[in-house]
Amino acid sequence: MKQNRNTSENQQTKKPKNRKLTRGAMSILLTALFIAAVVLVNIILSVITDTHPLYIDVTENASYQLQKETKEYLDEVKEPVELYVLQKESDFESGDSSTYKYRVQANKLIHAIDNYSDNITLHYVDLAAEPTFTAPYTQVDWTKSHAVLVKSGELYRAVDLTDLFTFNQEQYSQYGTIVITGQKVEQALTTAIVNVTTKEKTKVTVLTGQGEQDLSAFTKLLENNAYEVETVSLLNESISDDSEFVIIYDPDVDLDDKAYETLTKWLDNDGKFGHNLFYFPNDQHELSDFPNLNALLADYGMEMQYGYIYENSENHVIPGANHYISIYDYGEDTAYTENLRNPSIPVVMMLTMPVTITDETMAKPLLKSSDKSFLFPRDMKEEDIKSFEPKTESLNGAAIGVRNDGKEGSKNSSVVVIGSYEAVTGNYLSSTAYNNAAYFVNLFNTLSNREDISVVIEGKDPSSKELGITSMNAILFPSILVRFVIPIAVLVIGLIIWIRRRHQ
CATH class of the missing domain: 3.40.50.880 (Class I glutamine amidotransferase (GATase) domain)
Known part of the structure; x- marks a missing residue:
């Protein structure tokens, strides 16, 4: 009789311990699932942002968005077009404090052109690492400071650095140095695209x-x-x-x-x-x-x-x-x-x-x-x-x-x-x-009875007022939020829940 009573008490003692172990295991499993989900989402977003960068343009004049005229031209692109930026992306965006903002803006607009049309594909080519890239394009004078090559079928056109940006004419004529004062990326690339996709000139x-x-x-x-x-x-x-x-x-x-x-x-x-x-x-x-x-x-x-x-x-x-x-x-x-x-x-x-x-x-x-x-x-x-x-x-x-x-x-x-x-x-x-x-x-x-394909698009100044945050924050904040802030927040919340349940 006494032995049966002891057995019953032992069984009652084990039940709470088993429940704690079960809850702990579930917490660990849920946390692991959260972490796995966060990692998976982060990987997917990283792949997406490689081709479709995540940013919100909150500048007053929407200086990082394509203008209506550009979109109208791009809507008419029916042939495959390749855009080759002739630098590594990090090098293309680099510059001193006065030119950096224009280069960043230019790069974002190039991405926007790529993202807008399914018929346009963007590449970055490091000519130092791939010196033979220029060999097929014999009609281009490669001694000049070309920034982008636009190609469609057998037709191609090199876009010079001075086509992409406006610059201080006096500084350029006297010293040969390019001091960027603005950008005209949409104008330059759209005209190049029109050129290589127009078969009969x-x-x-x-x-x-x-x-x-x-x-x-x-x-x-x-x-x-x-x-x-x-x-x-x-x-x-x-x-x-x-x-x-x-x-x-x-x-x-x-x-x-x-x-x-x-x-x-x-x-x-x-x-x-x-x-x-x-x-x-x-x-x-x-x-x-x-x-x-x-x-x-x-x-x-x-x-x-x-x-x-x-x-x-x-x-x-x-x-x-x-x-x-x-x-x-x-x-x-x-x-x-x-x-x-x-x-x-x-x-x-x-x-x-x-x-x-x-x-x-x-x-x-x-x-x-x-x-x-x-x-x-x-x-x-x-x-x-x-x-x-x-x-x-x-x-x-x-x-x-x-x-x-x-x-x-x-x-x-x-x-x-x-x-x-x-x-x-x-x-x-x-x-x-x-x-x-x-x-x-x-x-x-x-x-000449041609359709009006004249391309005249005004460049926008990225220095204009922002609505609450700076233009660089406007570019980087959403990406940081998705890639780092949200995953870390989920991880911290998961750890807090697990620790609290572990000690209950």
Whole structure:
């Protein structure tokens, strides 16, 4: 009897111990499962963030997000495109305190372009470790500071460091050093993507041999928008059969008779027409110095006036500038502006020679001054200025003359006269405050019956105000939260629960 009582007591003593051991084992198991889950989630997130970085952009101007225009261009990408950043990612983002923010922003935007389109793939190539990478790309000058190679099929285009960033021009020209002052990643990469995915390019011929000024800013803009540019001297060369455009830019001498005949025949195109001539006149010579060019304009219902457009409207004069630098209104014919993405932005020109329309059946205005402007004669003597009584009227800063065979549906040949050669120089084309780049590319697109694929995207400054935290925190905080804070918090909570239960 006594033995049975002792056995029963021993069994009752063992039950609580067994319960404690069971609870302890369950706690250990749950904690182990928590830790395993955290590790698994962390591994998955690490893999995801390698291709889709986790960050929240809380900058005031969304400087780490793609702009609407960029997304519209990328939506049209149907062919596979490879982006090769020609550095290790850590090296690409490196820089001193003044340039680091721009490099970080640039890298985030490159990732954003990659993430937005399924047809775009991003790679980082360390050329020091892979020196043979450049070998297949024989058309690239590898002595230059290229930052990205964009490739689609057999087509490729190198994007220079100076294409990705804006920089201090004075510092660069004097010392050859690049001091970054801003970025234009979306513009540079989108134009490169457009270039390598456009299989058929429209050819443009720039005439040389007449003492022309530098047109490199404009030809680069055309090339960025999938035009093929060639230079030809009519003294010993001929215009390519497949060229649709010829540009005569600020010539110092007139066309000779042979060149004049060549151009008139080219414009006629054996009665098939379909060719376009752009003429930017020289303002430093008398009009009588250019009889053949004047005759060419007359054939298309236009003539130049000797002098400059003096703008007197407050709404058209650029603040802080003189009256010879002004805003021009678009002409009434909307055919040349209907595809502009933002027609509310103006075209600005300086030292503009007026274009008079002599035959309204052929020619019409493209860009006009206000009705408060007047022609200031270039040959006016100083003693005549006081007695000068200007006639205020709207003057044409640019015009177009068109000819065809008169049959319905036939092609046109056009002569476009831009009264200011400054209109397509770098200062005006690069400014997003002016519509010069978009307008002139759109004009080329319209005359060649191409869709408007002109790429003009403004870069954003990462230094703008943030909504509560710094831009670097905006980039790093979410990743730190997911990778470290949450896992550590779960681990600590699990340990606390386990310790409390262990001592119950």
